[in-house]
Amino acid sequence: MFTSNKHAVHSPYPDRLKEILTIASASESREWLSFWPIINMTGTPLWKLPGLARQLGIAHISIKDESTRSPLGSFKALGAPIALLRLIMRRWPEHNLSAQDLFAGRHRELLAHFTVISATDGNHGKALAAAAQAIGCGCVIVIHANVNAERELAIARYGARIVRTTGNYDQSVEEAARLAMENGWNVVSDTSYDGYEDVPRDVMQGYSTIAAEVIEQSNSLPDECAFTHVFVQGGVGGLAAGVVGHLWEFHQLRRPRFVVVEPEQADCLYQSAAAGQLRKATGSVDSLMAGLACGEASPLAWKILGPGADYFMTIDDTAAIQAMQVAAAGNAADPPLVVGESGAAGLAGLITLLQHPLGKAEAGLGPQSRVLLISTEGATAPSVYETCVGETAKSVLARQIEWLRVSRDTR
Ligand SMILES: Cc1ncc(COP(=O)(O)O)c(C=O)c1O
Missing domain, CATH: 3.40.50.1100 (Rossmann fold)
Known part of the structure; x- marks a missing residue:
């Protein structure tokens, strides 16, 4: 078509x-x-x-x-890490955090109780998990029924907690939003929705x-x-x-x-x-x-x-x-x-x-x-x-x- x-x-x-x-x-x-x-x-x-x-x-x-x-x-390594940096900088404006220090893990203590979450079909979640590991915050990744085991393992390798849902990608996006609300986590999604535009x-x-x-x-x-x-x-x-x-x-x-x-x-x-x-x-x-x-x-x-x-x-x-x-x-x-x-x-x-x-x-x-x-x-x-x-x-x-x-x- x-x-x-x-x-x-x-x-x-x-x-x-x-x-x-x-x-x-x-x-x-x-x-x-x-x-x-x-x-x-x-x-x-x-x-x-x-x-x-x-x-x-x-x-x-x-x-x-x-x-x-x-x-x-x-290419997903270009997106989630930037969104994560900007999210952290917006959260703690008084700390004047730099990208260099954050990527070097120099603010692990500050971020010890800061957790990010996202749905993924593989690549976005892997990039977020890797960036979270480098920066030193928690990371939860929601995958849907059709994400294969190989992709799941590749994400878990970067220390993220994996949650698998039934349903497709769009349902995993909803589940990530629900879990974030329930636990006080921060969504780092590559897609926008009503009232959620800064991160994407x-x-x-x-x-x-x-x-x-x-x-x-x-x-x-x-x-x-x-x-x-x-x-x-x-x-x-x-x-x-x-x-x-x-x-x-x-x-x-x-x-x-x-x-x-x-x-x-x-x-x-x-x-x-x-x-x-x-x-x-x-x-x-x-x-x-x-x-x-x-x-x-x-x-x-x-x-x-x-x-x-x-x-x-x-x-x-x-x-x-x-x-x-x-x-x-x-x-x-x-x-x-x-x-x-x-x-x-x-x-x-x-x-x-x-x-x-x-x-x-x-x-x-x-x-x-x-x-x-x-x-x-x-x-x-x-x-x-x-x-x-x-x-x-x-x-x-x-x-x-x-x-x-x-x-x-x-x-
Ligand atoms: C390899 C690859 N190409 C292209 C895309 C599409 O990107 P977007 O969802 O931003 O359109 C994705 C999204 O996950 C992807 O993993």
Whole structure:
């Protein structure tokens, strides 16, 4: 399914959106993240895929590889930690707390009875647990029935207490809110709801780091974006909003076209675009793309995506698996890449759209198109990855290293 967003606004970045996301606050978040030792702040790679671009009949593809952002294996390491820092700073303004000291665990005593809680389908919870462990506060993570044991273990490894609920992601969000109320804990959610916007706003600001790095790595100028199209995957929409908001503010009227890609079973953003207002997903919400399996969009993210995203589309799980395999295979011109299930959605969306003449024409995709993709995760569930790709992530990475060696030698 593909739809043009009739409510997209082609104006300079609106002032009302600056209350949610600005380049200035994103820069501060980026600087703070540099104090968390596990973060790769030299920037994640922006790989070029000229071989695939040629095969698909477009001018250029770049893919931002968030698998190497931190040992956590996904871009989510950029969001929850920032929201946690800002939450603590707001709670104790009189202490003048710094990001550096907090990440170094120098305020453990102050935080001994401070507990944060969140629902997750894996990556957000892992990032929150890891940040809470570094900073020295308590952490409870609520997972739903379909979060696999591998992902659960990866979160528990960072010292979080795990609560498993029946039901889907949206029900786990409700359960986290209920537990927080009952126990006096603090919700650090990546999705917003009525009266709860500060934390998810801070999470989205952290994600903008990806867009800031892309601008630098692609030598984009305000008047000259290196890309004509950006394909970005959507769960609750926070990542997409962080990327759209940042690039819109930077490029203003020259912003690229944004295509938001979701699983067909969890199409809340697509349905919202079609209706011109927030709508729930129409499908089962369960998807192989675990990070995108959300039934309700974040209203705060929608404030940016409603006017800022140009197209919305859905893909099936098979398309994601094929995209994972294409990325892992590489070719003489393109490096083999470890792209996880949710990470592959943007590439899957691009491949799918190029096969549909009407959607392709409507989105203005053709031989001149220069496309940015964001691989938001590596093999965060290694056994799922291996089943989908037919090869372990370790083996794909070994081929990547060999590809780099050969391409260096032949340069
Ligand atoms: C790997 C991955 N990609 C993309 C997303 C989507 O992000 P958002 O829910 O902010 O839209 C998630 C969310 O958990 C994720 O884990």
